Amino acid sequence: ILNVEQSPQSLHVQEGDSTNFTCSFPSSNFYALHWYRWETAKSPEALFVMTLNGDEKKKGRISATLNTKEGYSYLYIKGSQPEDSATYLCAFIVPGNKLVFGAGTILRVKS
Amino acid sequence: GAVVSQHPSWVICKSGTSVKIECRSLDFQATTMFWYRQFPKQSLMLMATSNEGSKATYEQGVEKDKFLINHASLTLSTLTVTSAHPEDSSFYICSARDQGEEQYFGPGTRLTVT
Numbered sequence: 001i002l003n004v005e006q007s008p009q010s011l012h013v014q015e016g017d018s019t020n021f022t023c024s025f026p027s028s029n030f031y032a033l034h035w036y037r038w039e040t041a042k043s044p045e046a047l048f049v050m051t052l053n054g055d056e057k058k059k060g061r062i063s064a065t066l067n068t069k070e071g072y073s074y075l076y077i078k079g080s081q082p083e084d085s086a087t088y089l090c091a092f093i094v095p096g097n098k099l100v101f102g103a104g105t106i107l108r109v110k111s
Numbered sequence: 112g113a114v115v116s117q118h119p120s121w122v123i124c125k126s127g128t129s130v131k132i133e134c135r136s137l138d139f140q141a142t143t144m145f146w147y148r149q150f151p152k153q154s155l156m157l158m159a160t161s162n163e164g165s166k167a168t169y170e171q172g173v174e175k176d177k178f179l180i181n182h183a184s185l186t187l188s189t190l191t192v193t194s195a196h197p198e199d200s201s202f203y204i205c206s207a208r209d210q211g212e213e214q215y216f217g218p219g220t221r222l223t224v225t
Binding site: 004032036041042043044046049089091096097098099100101102103104 | 145153208
């Protein structure tokens with residue numbers, strides 16, 4: 001059974017702090033990794049699709065890196081704002097273009 | 112961006128009744144739709160994959176006679192939880208994919224069976 005692990009489970013930071021969390025996945029037969037941002041009562045929103053080892057992608061204050069050889073991806077948020085509060089999900093792509101999700105990291109940013 | 116809606120957003124039903132959840136792609140044609148379930152503090156777990164006009168493919172451990180999936184058009188898929196029991200209480204969420212690889216998610220449906 002494929003296992004996608006996310007850590008930490010939850011994180012509370014102050015406005016302005018930078019933060020990062022981890023997604024660990026099987027390093028064999030890698031195809032792609034997705035990051036999603038999921039606010040309460042809304043649809044999960046796609047942040048990044050990571051495909052190549054060493055990939056680094058950025059969207060505003062959020063960036064992500066990928067290491068397929070060791071099986072991890074980091075998501076960084078620079079200068080956290082209250083509106084960044086959400087659950088951040090990573091998902092590993094398996095054959096059939098199916099997503100295997102981690103349990104998510106809940107981020108709460110206090111102003 | 113692509114928008115997927117789900118209806119209802121929450122539902123309470125009595126044990127033994129059936130509940131239908133709709134998933135619609137509002138501004139694109141979805142060749143494939145996926146249904147996921149999430150129990151508290153757990154991951155989103157794929158239940159089934161449905162392609163328009165054909166039978167759904169269920170993941171191991173998901174009862175196809177209990178969770179009926181219909182994908183009759185390129186913009187609508189439905190999940191019917193038949194003879195619901197309290198253990199079926201969960202968060203159900205769908206996603207839809209067009210010709211590309213990106214999956215666009217609905218906001219989910221909270222089902223409570225009493």
